Amino acid sequence: MSAPLLEVAGLAKHYPVKRGLILAKQIGTVRAVDGVSFTLQRGETLALVGESGCGKSTTARLVLRLIEPSAGEVRFEGRDITSLDRADLKAFRRRAQIVFQDPYASLNPRYTVGRTIAEPMEVHGVRDEASRRARVEELLRLVGLAPYHAERFPHEFSGGQRQRIGIARALAVEPDLVVCDEPVSALDVSIQAQVVNLLADLQKRLGLAYLFIAHDLAVVKHVADRIAVMYLGKIVEIAEKRALFANPCHPYTRALLAAIPHPDPRRRGQVTPLGGDVPSPLNPPPGCRFHTRCPFARDICREKEPALANGVACHLAEELPPAGLDFSGGLAPNAAKRLALYAKAAENA
Numbered sequence: 001m002s003a004p005l006l007e008v009a010g011l012a013k014h015y016p017v018k019r020g021l022i023l024a025k026q027i028g029t030v031r032a033v034d035g036v037s038f039t040l041q042r043g044e045t046l047a048l049v050g051e052s053g054c055g056k057s058t059t060a061r062l063v064l065r066l067i068e069p070s071a072g073e074v075r076f077e078g079r080d081i082t083s084l085d086r087a088d089l090k091a092f093r094r095r096a097q098i099v100f101q102d103p104y105a106s107l108n109p110r111y112t113v114g115r116t117i118a119e120p121m122e123v124h125g126v127r128d129e130a131s132r133r134a135r136v137e138e139l140l141r142l143v144g145l146a147p148y149h150a151e152r153f154p155h156e157f158s159g160g161q162r163q164r165i166g167i168a169r170a171l172a173v174e175p176d177l178v179v180c181d182e183p184v185s186a187l188d189v190s191i192q193a194q195v196v197n198l199l200a201d202l203q204k205r206l207g208l209a210y211l212f213i214a215h216d217l218a219v220v221k222h223v224a225d226r227i228a229v230m231y232l233g234k235i236v237e238i239a240e241k242r243a244l245f246a247n248p249c250h251p252y253t254r255a256l257l258a259a260i261p262h263p264d265p266r267r268r269g270q271v272t273p274l275g276g277d278v279p280s281p282l283n284p285p286p287g288c289r290f291h292t293r294c295p296f297a298r299d300i301c302r303e304k305e306p307a308l309a310n311g312v313a314c315h316l317a318e319e320l321p322p323a324g325l326d327f328s329g330g331l332a333p334n335a336a337k338r339l340a341l342y343a344k345a346a347e348n349a
């Protein structure tokens, strides 16, 4: 098989925390991203899901090399992007674009929409000036806006429309990869589905790969092929979407799933929601980082950090009860079955 479009291995970003102005002394380290690995194939969507502060945006910035990693590798079509020279980095930037969370902050208020969308084409020398105009109109139609919108300014648009403009700008240079960093989190719930559907539709038409970031699983339920769940700078579970929804292995994944309101109100509230706050990524808890909030935690969880094996980083993955049921001891049949499937998939890969 050919190399994946994107390959991330052992990626980390640590920020030193200093005290004192002149002779600043390091008093700790924020482990914003702490050893993250995944792959993304052409045309595929990998969702990156986790609570605020778990390192999703930092991962996004590392993947696009907007910031430098403390450790690890990012490979795009097999080439390490941290070792690209200026020309190659520019070529990479054209092929990997981003859609930001805040459609209000990410557009220049003094630029017309047409100029906003044309700018990346100018930067990358895509098409001549005359055909850029036509391309802007084409892109506006593609995202569900109208050609005359090119003459307008961002303040004349709603949040959902601004996000469409942001998407058009990202697509202007015909990327292969689009990192969508919580693209609908700032939008009204009624608008969110429209923008998610647009992104899904564009993916089909244009063969895009998405790294799709969200803080809850509901948003990615339709758009994702695979899902990686992050907690305090690490991936705690990664699985094909169907498997993850049907058979979540990690207690944190289960908690995130339980947080999605069931469409049938009579079936809501069967699962205890997660208590407590996310600990600080400044000196995170020892052992499994999730142990301070985990209802199943034992001594080993407080002492030893679990490795990601067969898609799950949990000492108890093979013993937990089926999701949504009380712990009754013994091996959960579903979890065991899924782990066996993972092992088989890993053999075949």
Ligand SMILES: Nc1ncnc2c1ncn2[C@@H]1O[C@H](COP(=O)(O)OP(=O)(O)O)[C@@H](O)[C@H]1O
Residues within 6 Å of the ligand: 015, 030, 031, 032, 033, 050, 051, 052, 053, 054, 055, 056, 057, 058, 059, 281
């Ligand atoms: N430049 C920085 N300096 C210090 N800490 C940072 C910096 N950027 C992010 N962080 C910290 O790293 C953690 C992860 O941040 P971020 O990637 O933005 O999370 P998310 O996007 O999942 O909400 C947070 O605790 C955040 O405060």
Ligand SMILES: [Mg+2]
Residues within 6 Å of the ligand: 056, 057, 058, 182
């Ligand atoms: Mg973020």
